[in-house]
Structures are given as structure tokens and as C-alpha cells.
Amino acid sequence: MADLHLDNVSKSFGTLEVIRNVCLDVAHGEFIVFVGPSGCGKSTLLRLITGLESVTGGRIFIGGVDVTQVRPSDRRVAMVFQSYALFPHLTVAENIGFGLRLAKRPAAVIRQRVDAVARTLRIKDLLDRKPGQLSGGQRQRVAIGRSIIRSPEVFLFDEPLSNLDAALRVLMRLEITRLHNRLQATMIFVTHDQTEAMTLADRIYVFNQGRIEQSGTPMDLYNSPSNRFVAGFIGSPAMNFLPGKVEQTGDHMMLKIGSTRLRLDQSFTSVSHREISVGIRPEHLRVVESSAGHVRAEVEIIEELGAEVIAYLQIEGISDPITIRLPPQRHVVPGQQVGVRFASEHFHLFGSNGTRLC
Amino acid sequence: MERSALYWRVVLLAAPVTVFAVLVIWPLFSSFFYSFTNWNGFNPEYDFVGLENFAKIGSDRLFIGAIINTTIWMVAAILLPTLLGLALALLLDSKVPGGPIFKTLFYLPICLSAVVVGQIWIWIYQADWGLLNTVIRAVSGSSFNYAWLAKPDTSLGSVIVAWSWQQTGLSMVIFLAGLTSIPNDLLEVCEIEGASTWQRIRIVLIPLLTPATVVVVALSVINSLKGFDILYIMTGGGPFHSSDTLAMHMYNESFKKYLMGYGSAISVVLFLIALTIIRIYFRNLKKVDEIYG
């Protein structure tokens, strides 16, 4: 039914190219998350899908119909804004029923539908209030209510939770999952939050400078990022990148990181670049006695998070600090000299241009 | 340091307070005072007459006429520029070609003094060679030479048109500013939800323009209460008192008939009316603040 298909979509503002030849396929009922650095064009892409902006190239299909030239209101899409975009002079009930009122549906029908939506979102006691009298989370529910009442085919959420505090974000995240399970509608969700992206998405699209860098299930992106950008973007704390050199020693390849040499596995032997970037996630590093590690390092900063400890270490001969995720019982203190062991089976090797090497 | 701050506060406030006291408070109280006398405006001798002046107001046929005219004047002088200004602002906001030029043109009259505006419109209304009649003659082919300002039926209305012509630009500019301050995403919601132009104006824009409307109406109320000069220039309250407002009537009684005591009594009544309007206004302001503040 309501699958979404973008065919080579581009958008320029004057000479500024914001979206570059984006092709994207979303199946009906899929939950898609867009991530990417600020200014990479996520909001613009959502606005192209709603029709608030018109494309400068390419075509958009919703449910198999070419809607590139169709007005926003006829595309059967709903958008939830980061700012909630509620009308301050209308009550919650009027805000939720806004679309039905515009469509001149009978008052009784509107009331009944608004009631049903309000029950779903558990805001029934708020119906007579004005948005100014609501908390952030309540406003967000109202905004979602307004979007679901017309049962659109595609829901677009532009960072809907980023104005909420941490506890509320978790609650609303669950709420949105529940909503998706019940409506089985196609949803596209923009976020900067790693946890939201990983937990909500059926598939994630990673954007950079108006292009899709990679798409796939959260675990796909996590386990096999196709380039250095995606590797660094997915995962929190972010993946460490260490400068490495590949050297031929006898009949096998050695990887030199700082002052240590590691033998490369069979699978890595295709490496033909000499200067490479070695990616390794914070959880794939171990802190050991200073003599027992692959490299020596000095503990610089410790962040105790309760369930885990994040340590920032300075490796001898490498300028950027590395991040390590430790179990809480592992006691290290700033200034301590330690050794670091790499789990080399978890290495991600990238060439100097950022592409994955194996 | 604390002391010198206080010193400067007193010094800097003294000037405006003095001006306000001399030009507003003192005349206000002297009006109250003279309204109980039979002073003629220049004779140093006068008697206290108690409430006689106020009693006279009740039986003053011209006063009743002036009240009616003032009501017409105020309602029209508030409604017309507000509605016209709103309509122009909505039109210009929808990106019609030449918008900036029209904005400037519509705003220009507000830069003219009421005397100049009055004179321009006297010429427009002039019976034999005025612009209005010339156009009517050209369109209808008849020898139309109606004296707009000299006929009791049209004198007040004609001044109201001239007044609105001048004031519309001001409300238009305020409404335009109000329109730009409406968050863009609210307008985008209208677009996604499929609001027609009229629905958008009625359900969204006009309510969201409430803060701007409050300002426009406040200025219109104040300006129309003060709107004496343009009437004075264009009709002087005539013919046959057909465009007499309270302010005009008070002026005639005080300075033409030299009944300063009676004129003061009228001014006291006018003052109380203004006070009431302003109080009603401020009471409603609070409600607006609660939603939009």
C-alpha cells in the first residue's frame, strides 16, 4: 500500500545543493530512522516528502503513485514537528481535530474521533486545555494526535523528542513504538539520538552532505559500517580511529599501531594501502597491566556511568585520545599507566579516503 | 554609589514628570475645577455654580447629537482602518507583485499631518473641480457636483473616509509585522492539513494576529479620541453641527461661545468616557496575554 519510493531526488536552494540524487525505498509499515550530522539535509528531505518544498530533480512515489507535483494535503502524509507546531489559540481537542475541521466533517464525528485518539495517547483529561497549559511531553502527544487522526499513509517525525528531558524521551520512545505497532503505518523518524535510532528503527539511513552514506538494519550498520563516516557516526561512545601502517613481513601482513605490531588475519590480507585508519569500538578494547598490553597508555579522564565506566586514554605515540568502555568494577584512576589490548577480530580497516578495506 | 544612582534617577525622571504635570495633570484638574464655575475664559471673575453645568448637559440637544456623532466616529474610525489594514496586510503578505512598493504607498499618508490630509481631501471632495466628482462625472456622464462636506448627510462620513485613508497604513504595517511573527511551522501545518486560503485566514491567521490587533485597536482608539484636528480642518463640526463630536462641541462651547465652565464640564464627561474605554481595553488585554504572552 503505502510504500515510499524516492527516485534520484535532488534539491538545491539557489546554488547550494542540499539533497543530491537520493534514492530510497521504504516498504509499507517500515520504521525508518534518518540520522546524520547537522545540516546534512534530513529536514529538507522530509519537507520534500511532505511537499512543503518542491524537488529540483527526481520523483517521489507514495503507495506507487507519483506525488512529485501533488499538493501536501493530498499526499496523505503527516508531519510531527520538533517545535510541536500547536495552535496556541485552540484547545487540545481543536488542535487534534484540526484536519477534520478543515475537511468540514460533522462536529459529532470530529468529537468522536478526537476522543478515540485522545484515549490512545492518554490525554483525555487535557482536551479542554490550551497548549500553553501543557508540559512538553503532553504537547508532543497532542502533536502526534493531530497527525494520526486523519490516518495518513506515511508519518514523518522531525526530531520530535529532542525538546524533552531524558526520562520523558524514553517514555515517548516507547509510546511511538507502541503507536507504530498498532497503526502498522510507514514512519520516518529523524533523530540525533543514537539510542532512539538503534531502538526504533527497522532500518537506518545515514546521511552526509545530502547523500545517503549507508542504509541497513541498526545491527548491520553497527557491525559492518561501509565507510569511516558511518563507522564514526553509529555507536556511542563513537568508534576509535587509530592511524595504522600495513607492512609485509615474510609471508604475512603486519599492522603497525603506535609502537606495536599485530599480525593481520587471513581476511585482512587484501589490504594494499600502506597508511590506513583502524577503527575499533570502545567495547572491543581491554585495559590490562601496563606490561601485558599491545600498547602502553595513560588514563586521562574517567566517566563513571553506573552500569559502566568510560575511560579516555592517551596512547604513547598517538595524538588523539581513545575511548574505552569498562565494566564498573574495573578500577582505574586518572594518571595511571596501563596497557591496552586490542581485540583484532573487531578491527574495521578504512583506507585514507574513508572506504572500507575489508 | 547607591546614593548617586538614586540622585540620577530623580534628576532624569524630574524632566518628564514636570512636563507631564504641567501639560496633562494641571490642565486636567483645572478642567475639573472650571466645570463647577461659570467662567467665560478670560474674565478673572467667576462664580461657582455647583452641578449646574452638568445638569445643562442633559438638556443640550447639541450635546446629544455630538454623543451620537462621536459614537459613529469612534466605531468607524476604529473599525475601518483596522479592517482595511488587515485586508491589505493579508494581501501584501501573500507575495503579490509590487508588494514593497504598495507597502510604501499605503504607509505614506501616516507621515502627513492631519491638517495636510484634511486639505488634500477638501480638494478631493470639492464640488466643482474635486477629484471625486470629476471621476464620477467622467464615469456617469452626468453633471454631478455634489458638495460632500457641505451636506449634513455626508459630512461626517466624508471625514471618516479621509481619516481611514490616513490611518490604514499604520494598521497595515502593524499587521504585516504580526504576520511575519507567526511561526512558519504553523502555516506549514495548514498546508499539510489542507486548509483553504479562507480557512487559513479565519481559523489561524486572524486569531494569531490577536496581539497585533490589540496594538492596532489601542492606537485607533487613542488616535480617534484625539481625532479633532481633521474634523476641525474639514468641516469644523458643520454643517448644522452634523459632524460635531464631543471634542468639537466642547471646543465650540468653550472658545466660540466663551462658556468655559460649560465646555469644561463637557471635557470632564469626555474624559470619563475615555477612561472607561481604556479600562475595558486593559481588562481584555489580560486575557490576550494569557494565551499569547
Ligand SMILES: Nc1ncnc2c1ncn2[C@@H]1O[C@H](COP(=O)(O)OP(=O)(O)OP(=O)(O)O)[C@@H](O)[C@H]1O
Ligand atoms: N529554505 C532554505 N533556503 C536555503 N537553504 C536552506 C533552506 N532550508 C535548508 N537550507 C540549507 O540546507 C541544508 C540542510 O538543512 P536541513 O535543515 O535539511 O538540515 P538537517 O539535516 O535537518 O540539520 P539539523 O540536524 O540541524 O536539523 C543546510 O545547509 C541549510 O542551511
Ligand SMILES: [Mg+2]
Ligand atoms: Mg533538521
